[in-house]
Amino acid sequence: MAYTVGQVAKLAGVTVRTLHHYDEIGLLSPSGRTAAGYRRYDDADLERLQLIRYYRELGFPLDEIAAILDGPGADPAAHLRRQHELLTGQIGKLQEMVAAIELAMEAKRMGIQLTPEERFEVFGDFDPDAHAEEAEQRWGGTDAYRESTRRAARYSKEDWLRNKAENEDWGRRVAAVMDSGAPADSAAAMELAEEHRQLISRWFYECSYEIHTGLADMYVADPRFTAYYEKIRPGLAAYLSEAIHANAISRA
Amino acid sequence: MAYTVGQVAKLAGVTVRTLHHYDEIGLLSPSGRTAAGYRRYDDADLERLQLIRYYRELGFPLDEIAAILDGPGADPAAHLRRQHELLTGQIGKLQEMVAAIELAMEAKRMGIQLTPEERFEVFGDFDPDAHAEEAEQRWGGTDAYRESTRRAARYSKEDWLRNKAENEDWGRRVAAVMDSGAPADSAAAMELAEEHRQLISRWFYECSYEIHTGLADMYVADPRFTAYYEKIRPGLAAYLSEAIHANAISRA
DNA sequence: GTTGACCCTCACGCAACGGCAGGCGGGAGC
DNA sequence: GCTCCCGCCTGCCGTTGCGTGAGGGTCAAC
Known part of the structure; x- marks a missing residue:
């Protein structure tokens, strides 16, 4: 099979100018020309172009790609x-x-x-x-x-106040559940973990269960995050972390 | 905290020249200068630079990054x-x-x-x-x-012959196991699936169990790959596919 | 035979820096 | 106080990987 520049360009998702450039610098010269001087690319050229495109996508400069492709033992x-x-x-x-x-x-x-x-x-x-x-x-x-x-x-002042209020309300309720002696994998604790996740999603960013468990690990591993929760109630960081994990597993 | 160009460059993993360039085009101008004209970057500048680096890594041109960062509602x-x-x-x-x-x-x-x-x-x-x-x-x-x-x-001729021989040997043995009526999740079939994986790894590329099961699916989904195995024995493509899956599960 | 899509070769332009020249600033050791 | 070296400054030219015409031939179709 033989292809013109335009066909190759369309196939490979590059511009004609790019193919001209590759020809100029000798990175990819078409295997032949027509009588009128048109470039003709064959399947081997396409295979080489495929390799070039991948190396490019990986950030290699063109001269290095040429060295890799034309070098020995490859x-x-x-x-x-x-x-x-x-x-x-x-x-x-x-x-x-x-x-x-x-x-x-x-x-x-x-x-x-x-x-x-x-x-x-x-x-x-x-x-x-x-x-x-x-x-x-x-x-x-x-x-x-x-x-x-x-x-x-750039939240409005009322937004911030509402967010703060919701946060504090959640903090009070999770502290109460913890004080009640309910285990971290109890329905009540898991429900508050889920609420924590949705609170983040609503106010800040889409928080998947995967991200949420990642956060849970961070809360116990990083002292700054631990401190944030320990200020609400000593032991809350670990408690919340466990509840988040339990919640993620039960919802999966 | 205030930082010099060199310190910022080291921290952020960019060159001093890059910071000069960002200053020139107004993308990231340091918040101040010393009496001698030295650039002084503060924490807010670093935060902005962090955002810039991420957008750059994502392939955005600098002028677009400037538009995104300085635009409204962001x-x-x-x-x-x-x-x-x-x-x-x-x-x-x-x-x-x-x-x-x-x-x-x-x-x-x-x-x-x-x-x-x-x-x-x-x-x-x-x-x-x-x-x-x-x-x-x-x-x-x-x-x-x-x-x-x-x-x-670029394998040597002997390499190719050895590879071909190993392949054919494997083909004979897997056909024999199939003919014997052993199920695809039998120890014998799984052993041959494992050998298939190692054969690929040795001759062509590191083939993990994950990749291997991906290949297994391809063998039944793509008629060209199916045909390759069906030529050895009718039904082998599906049989091998099942054996590969069973093998991957048992080794995990 | 003419129209439109496609091809050719220059040739200049541009982004995002790299790299060097030529010169000032600053602190530390003599 | 002097020197030394390192880090900072401002130009300014070079490079990569194309984009974007200009000006002109080609090819298949109608």
Whole structure:
């Protein structure tokens, strides 16, 4: 089978100009030309273009792609295998970024200040020794910052008051259930965990059960989040965490 | 807290030049300068930079990022929420690409020719009406193409012969087990499924149990792959598929 | 035979920085 | 006080990966 530039462009989802460019730099030269000088691409060219597109999607510059494709010891199967590995690596990276975003969302929801390192460590290559030196400092002056952070969000004043009221109401009720001695996997505790999830979803961001259990783990693992709940009632962080897990399992 | 360009650059994993550039175009201007003209970034600047980095990672051009960040109705929480959605979308796209790579790997392993549409449909925006018109043609002339595809791989001739021999040996034995009337979830069938997986891993690409069950589904869903196994023994495609699933479950 | 879609080759333009030159600032050690 | 080195400053030109015409040939159809 032979294809013209336009056909290849449509098939591969690139522009004709891109194919011209690849021809110019010798990355993908069509296997032949017609008498009139039209480029003719065959199936082998398409296969090469497929590899190019994947490497491009993975962020490789064109000259490196050329080196990889034309270099020795690289049969087509090895390329696919390599691309498979790179892709799964990218997915892992994106999942870490998602987790970092969830952390940032939850921190904002509670008015907790993130350290600069936490903001950026997901992007990799950050300096490890810059981490410990400010570990103390981040526990000071939180209150003023919290207020300013809250003001930054563009909710109306009434919205904020309503949200605050709902939050406090929920806090009172969950403290009462805990005081009553009901276990964390009781229907009452799970119901309040579910309400917690819906409260987040309504006011801040869509909180799936998966995200919710992720938050639950964070509440016991990160002292700043723990402190937020311990202030309501000592032991509440762990209690809530367990209730959230129980609720997620029962709803699944 | 105030930071110099160099400190911010290190923290955020960007170059000083990039920060200069963002300042030049007004995307991220430091909140102040020292008497000597040094740029001074504060925590709000860092927060903005965090958002910028995420949007950049998601492929947005700088002018669009500026429009998004400075536009109305976009509080910080909304940005995080949006980035969360975009990221999960990207992950889904990459997972489709992984699946497409697995298809391509398996097709190559069996010497099956993929249609141009199949090569590129994962990249999206391909023409739907270009799909049906060649549906017949892809069933002709497969043998010659298969041979040429096989030669393309850079294995030595002996490698190929050994691989072929192992494959045929496996084919004989799985046919024998099937003929014996042993069910697909019997120990013998599962053992051959496991061997099938290791054979792929050794010769072609690391084949996890997850990938393996994906292949199993493909063997019954895609007639070209089905035909490959049916030629060994009628009913083998379904039999093998079931054995692979049973094997994966028992090893998990 | 002419119309419209498609192809060709220049050629300039643009985003998002990289990298270097040439010069100032600052703190620490002599 | 002087020097040394590192970090900061402002230009300014270079590069990658194309986008976007300009100006002109080609091909299948009507």
